Amino acid sequence: MRRSGLLFADRPRAGAVVKRPAATMRGRSKTHPVRIVVDPIRCDAFGYCSELLPELVTLDEWGYPVIAGEPVPAALASRAAEAVRQCPRRAMLLVRAEES
Amino acid sequence: MSTVATVPVGCRESPAVPLDVAHGVHPISAWTSWRPTGEAGFQAHLARYGALTVPDRDSAPLLLSALATLGLSGRGGGGFPTARKLEGHRRPGGGIIVVNAMEGEPASTKDSAVLAWAPHLVLDGAQVAAAVTGAHEIVICVPADRDGPVAPLSVALAERAARLRRETPVWLARPPGRYVAGEESALAGWLDRRHGVPALRLEKATALRVGGRPALVHNVETLAQVALVWSQVRAGSFDAGRTGLTTLVTVSGAVCHPGVLAVPVGTPVAAILEQAGADESTAAALIGGYGGAWIASSDFTTPFSGPALRAVGASPGAGVVLAVTEQACGLATTQRIAAFMAGESSGQCGPCVYGLPAIAEDLAQLAGGRGGEDTLRRLDGRLAVVDGRGACRHPDGVVRMVRSALRVFRSDVDRHVRGRPCGGRAFSSRTDLGQGPS
Numbered sequence: 132m133r134r135s136g137l138l139f140a141d142r143p144r145a146g147a148v149v150k151r152p153a154a155t156m157r158g159r160s161k162t163h164p165v166r167i168v169v170d171p172i173r174c175d176a177f178g179y180c181s182e183l184l185p186e187l188v189t190l191d192e193w194g195y196p197v198i199a200g201e202p203v204p205a206a207l208a209s210r211a212a213e214a215v216r217q218c219p220r221r222a223m224l225l226v227r228a229e230e231s
Numbered sequence: 232m233s234t235v236a237t238v239p240v241g242c243r244e245s246p247a248v249p250l251d252v253a254h255g256v257h258p259i260s261a262w263t264s265w266r267p268t269g270e271a272g273f274q275a276h277l278a279r280y281g282a283l284t285v286p287d288r289d290s291a292p293l294l295l296s297a298l299a300t301l302g303l304s305g306r307g308g309g310g311f312p313t314a315r316k317l318e319g320h321r322r323p324g325g326g327i328i329v330v331n332a333m334e335g336e337p338a339s340t341k342d343s344a345v346l347a348w349a350p351h352l353v354l355d356g357a358q359v360a361a362a363v364t365g366a367h368e369i370v371i372c373v374p375a376d377r378d379g380p381v382a383p384l385s386v387a388l389a390e391r392a393a394r395l396r397r398e399t400p401v402w403l404a405r406p407p408g409r410y411v412a413g414e415e416s417a418l419a420g421w422l423d424r425r426h427g428v429p430a431l432r433l434e435k436a437t438a439l440r441v442g443g444r445p446a447l448v449h450n451v452e453t454l455a456q457v458a459l460v461w462s463q464v465r466a467g468s469f470d471a472g473r474t475g476l477t478t479l480v481t482v483s484g485a486v487c488h489p490g491v492l493a494v495p496v497g498t499p500v501a502a503i504l505e506q507a508g509a510d511e512s513t514a515a516a517l518i519g520g521y522g523g524a525w526i527a528s529s530d531f532t533t534p535f536s537g538p539a540l541r542a543v544g545a546s547p548g549a550g551v552v553l554a555v556t557e558q559a560c561g562l563a564t565t566q567r568i569a570a571f572m573a574g575e576s577s578g579q580c581g582p583c584v585y586g587l588p589a590i591a592e593d594l595a596q597l598a599g600g601r602g603g604e605d606t607l608r609r610l611d612g613r614l615a616v617v618d619g620r621g622a623c624r625h626p627d628g629v630v631r632m633v634r635s636a637l638r639v640f641r642s643d644v645d646r647h648v649r650g651r652p653c654g655g656r657a658f659s660s661r662t663d664l665g666q667g668p669s
Contacts (some may be wrong), residue, residue: 170431171580172622191616192589195581226433 148225164202164228171195173222179225183214202228272383273390276351279460282395283355285362290464294363297464298457300471302496302537306478307331307342307413307450308520308549310537313457316447317363322436325367326445328399329422330454331371332380333406333413336520337571341479342451344491347378350387351457354401356454358463361399364447369401369477372418374408410521410575414623415439415448417577422446428577429623438635452479452550478535478547479582482507484516484554494535501531503552503655514557515639520538521568522628525561544635560653561640565633566594572629583626586617590633597644600652609650 167187169180176194186195186207201212203225215223284293299314320326328417328504330353334342345353355370373380381403388401406412406421414429419439421427423446438445446611449457465471476496480503483489487508494503504513515525524545533539540546555564573587593610596602618630639646646653 169620170622171582171620172431173518174581176581191582191586192613193581193585195585195620197616197620224433 165208165211165225166201166203166228167198168224168226169196169198169222170222173220175220175222177219178227179217179219180214184210187211188214189229196223232293256659272349273351273387273394276349280352280355280458281466283358283458284356284465286461286465287362291363293469294359294457294461294464297460297469297471301460301474301476301490303453303456303476304537305457305462306409306451306547306550308336308522310546310548313449313453315625316449317360319444320364320447326438326447327422327441328357328364328366328369328446329415329418329441329446330357330371330451330547331413331415332420332451333369333418334377334451335374335408335413335575336549336550337410337552338517338520338553339481339549341481341491341550343377343380344481345451345455345479347383350383351391352458353451354387354391356456356458356511357401357449357459358399359457360454362450366447369399369590370404370422371401372404372406372413372422375405376408389410393399399433402514407575410572411577411623411625416623418448419446427461428579429621431447431622446577478550480535480550480552482554484550484640485509485513485556485559486554487568489628497534497536497539497578498551499532499534500526500578503535504531504554507552507554509554511557512558513554514559515555515561517553517555517568517632518545520551522625522632523548523551523573524631525639527636527639544631544638545625560598561636561643562594562598562647562653564640565636565640566598569629569633572625574630576625577623579623580626582617586613586620587626587629589613590617590629598649598652600647603648603650607637607644631655 151173154168174195176190176196178194180196181188181190184207186201187203189199191197211225215225243626259413272337295314295318298317299312303313305313305316328354332342332346344656357371360366361369368483371384373384381642391398404422406427411417411429412421412427416430416432416439417427419441420430422441432448432664439448440446442550451638458476460469475494478496480492480494481490482492482503486504489507492503492506496508500516500518501646503518513531517523517525518540526540526543526545530543533543533545535547536553555561569587570591573591578584590610590613593602593606594611596606597610614630614634617626619627621627643653
């Protein structure tokens with residue numbers, strides 16, 4: 132099994148600089164279908180993602196993101212990447228969508 | 232099992248079948264017919280199973296194939312196939328076997344029972360798992376607030392230390408006793424850095440790590456079952472056609488004889504309830520645990536096995552069967568369980584932190600006759616929104632349990648929605664849970 136090396140079962144210390152999959156997936160999003168994953172542990176309901184990508188991200192009644200549909204349509208790929216970059220908690224990731 | 236102060240009205244003085252005699256004739260099920268502690272326990276264990284020799288490179292595949300043939304899956308609630316778990320972690324280099332005796336499920340006492348009845352089977356199973364996976368260390372996790380299993384374990388470990396050389400070293404850990412503390416990533420997190428909360432695992436196959444080494448978490452009962460199967464494989468007497476698999480079930484709620492039963496996998500739920508002294512007024516049963524699913528009495532013919540229970544929306548989970556009578560209010564019972572589960576969130580994920588109390592509050596309004604159709608609609612919406620949105624499966628279990636309640640207690644729900652609450656109280660008046668919500 133291929134190890135991504137990114138999906139470690141650890142919670143980084145506050146303030147630690149962590150490489151998230153977004154950084155590595157950015158260049159590949161054109162070739163591989165991706166989907167958005169929220170790390171619900173890191174997410175603090177800032178809601179930027181929903182403002183930046185309302186087509187795919189709505190907020191529940193408590194302000195936490197609900198992701199619609201997968202994989203990310205090609206037309207929205209760059210804005211999805213931007214939403215991932217802008218998350219203040221670095222709680223969004225783009226991961227390769229499973230082949231179906 | 233939870234203590235029942237008096238024999239309830241309508242119950243026989245003693246169970247028709249002694250609870251410590253296994254139901255059925257499978258030789259593998261006979262292991263609960265003795266309750267050893269101390270040196271006598273070890274002698275009885277040795278007399279029955281012989282001194283343990285762990286699998287080697289040649290015999291490990293025989294064990295794994297026997298486990299796969301029997302279909303043994305994790306008994307802590309996850310239900311992951313044990314053979315695949317062991318196979319996936321067969322690597323040299325020294326991992327850790329984590330024996331999960333946390334038993335955070337309030338309606339389950341079978342893991343404590345196994346440790347009291349047969350600590351050496353659990354230790355045999357852990358040694359076997361260590362040998363198969365190349366682990367160099369075994370950690371047994373008993374919650375800090377529950378000392379019961381510590382004494383039999385300590386005695387058993389001392390006996391083995393004196394008699395058996397060259398065993399994989401075992402130590403005891405005491406993580407905090409909370410519901411989610413037994414979730415495997417929370418357990419590994421606590422052992423690794425005293426941070427006992429679930430982690431986000433996008434790839435479940437990724438090994439958990441403790442001190443940088445791969446950690447494999449197995450439930451207590453699962454390991455005891457592994458030891459039983461291995462004793463037969465080792466003796467050359469394993470026959471998948473003849474040897475059935477047993478499962479331990481904790482029966483509680485409206486039964487005369489709450490307790491732990493060892494039953495062949497596939498025993499109908501009705502037979503389990505009958506053996507524990509439930510009567511025909513039993514209206515429904517919660518199967519698997521607080522994060523499990525309710526089934527109605529019309530489904531009591533369902534065999535207690537993964538595939539059969541899945542067909543009625545349930546799963547064996549941690550082996551829980553909690554009965555309620557038609558006099559008890561299913562909605563009130565469900566509300567109490569949901570409120571307890573909301574309080575047991577590890578507090579990490581928003582949808583769980585805010586969603587579970589909101590779900591419990593909707594249920595409280597419905598149970599109290601203060602909620603109408605709009606409350607029910609809001610509850611349905613919240614269940615859909617919360618489902619699948621935590622890092623672990625804690626919120627998903629609550630969603631599943633509440634959805635099954637809305638299905639099974641449909642007529643109760645309808646009455647409550649029309650403003651006519653039943654006045655029944657949570658659980659039954661005959662017996663009650665000694666642990667959990669109150």
